[in-house]
Amino acid sequence: MAEAATTERARPEPITAVPVRHPWRWVAVAVLAVLVAMFVHMLVTNDNLHWSFMVDNMFRPPIIEGVRGTILLTISSMAVGLVLGLVVAVMRLSANPILRVVAWVYTWFFRAVPRLVLLVLCGNLGILWKRIEFGLPFDRQIGALFGVDDFTARFYGVDSLSLLSGFTAGLLGLALSEGAYMAEIIRAGIQSVDPGQSEAAAALGLSRGQALRRIVLPQAMRVIVPPTGNETIAMLKDTSLVAAVPITVELFYQLRAVGVRAFDPFPMLVAATIWYLFLTSILLVLQYFVERYFARGYGRTERARMRLREIAAETGGGGAA
């Protein structure tokens, strides 16, 4: 009936309506344009920026050393943090209540203490022990139990000042803290995988370890990788905190040192900004490819959903800050 009615009527003429104008958008664009012009003008005309001094100094050997130190510290703390995080996450999901509590206390402690405080703490651990030795635990007490004075069973030892100053202390502080954040990320990732997956793996006769390694973790990676990328970027920036340990072979310390020595700090701060922008951009590109790899087997909408989650994670704040 409705069909008959439409065929009888003529096709209506196409809509030619006046579009809604958005004058305030144009006002906003104009304001921004003026602000950008002012900023560029300032960059070009302000004599205190000393561009040539900055360019001359930002690639000098000690600075490049600092870049290497920053990258090395970022990679090694993330690597150790990832392994720690995986162990703690698996402990957190274990059936054993003691393992679960230990894992919970670990994440609680290292998420509660600021990284800067942790780093200063690690740098000063040498005050507690003169030497760090490996061997039978409680050897002196065991010796005393059997009536032997001064019984020791230690096979390796180092001076704590040489071990816990500089790089190792920085690595310790950053990795312990990162381990706590990574544990939470990995746990969330593992829990995001449909339990039907481990069930199917179990039914096929895979052991629990095989199911975790080959079925659950690769799928959890889709959830784990985006926040891990953000963690890595946060870590890159947080390496600038290790000056407090103190570590000097690090980008920000080196750049500032140049500025301070020349009584001209500002250009080197700009140089630091540029260096961190550059290094972070490399990480962003890497992150893109790693994510694409772990999204294989999923449609384009799923990948879009992933990017959304990632943006949410980024605005929600990475581990550090």
Next chain:
Amino acid sequence: MTETTDAARTAGTAGGGAPAATAAAEPMVRVENVYKSFGRLRVLSGIDLQVRPGEVCVVLGPSGSGKSTLLRCINHLEKIDAGRIWVDGELIGYRQRGGKLHELRDKEVAAQRRSIGMVFQRFNLFPHMTALENVMEAPLCARLGTKAEIRERALALLRRVGLGDKVDTYPRQLSGGQQQRVAIARALAMQPKLMLFDEPTSALDPELVGEVLDVMKDLARDGMTMIVVTHEIGFAREVGDHLIFMDGGQVVEAGPPREVIAEPKHERTRAFLAKVL
């Protein structure tokens, strides 16, 4: 699989043929007085069931009657509270030693599950692997031969379920019916003695049900021992050798499928059949 294996049964299962020759042999599955509760909810109370080699046992019953739980107990995905389950003469999940039961280790349970294939309602394919990788995964983990051999066998299995052209496709890109057929091939890759099907066609669009049932009929004809939870009465009648009707965690009625479906003796069976037919 262990010392209890005798020559007749090995021939019957490994050859995959002639169920009649082994009809008199010991049952492939023996479920004896099994109880299972989740907290205070009793899901199975005193289940008995025997399935002979080469037989297809169909399990009917309303939702929540414990059908899935029974299947999951048979391959020890769930621990039973009381009773015993044997598959091919092997006690599932435990070892009897000196009048005492000892729990099996993770590895030993995994070994037992390898001879029991399971197909799920929601397929549960591994989404990060192609169809071929899905089928190869378990044999690779169990080291059932070289990678080339496993690959050949996986390809043959995919051809057998009619998916020889979907080898490199990810599950997402397959229809439900195709996914379920990959799942069947994946279970068969471990060369199981027993296949458990938990409502394999319930998540499928009606026009895709047939292709999965065809693969299952084919398997039954080849002499595979199967326990099939399903609401497909036609399949039960055509392929089933034995039928049990479960309700409230108990086997209410059992017998040859045609007889039970044609003239159910129990009131609850009658009410259920009236709804699904």
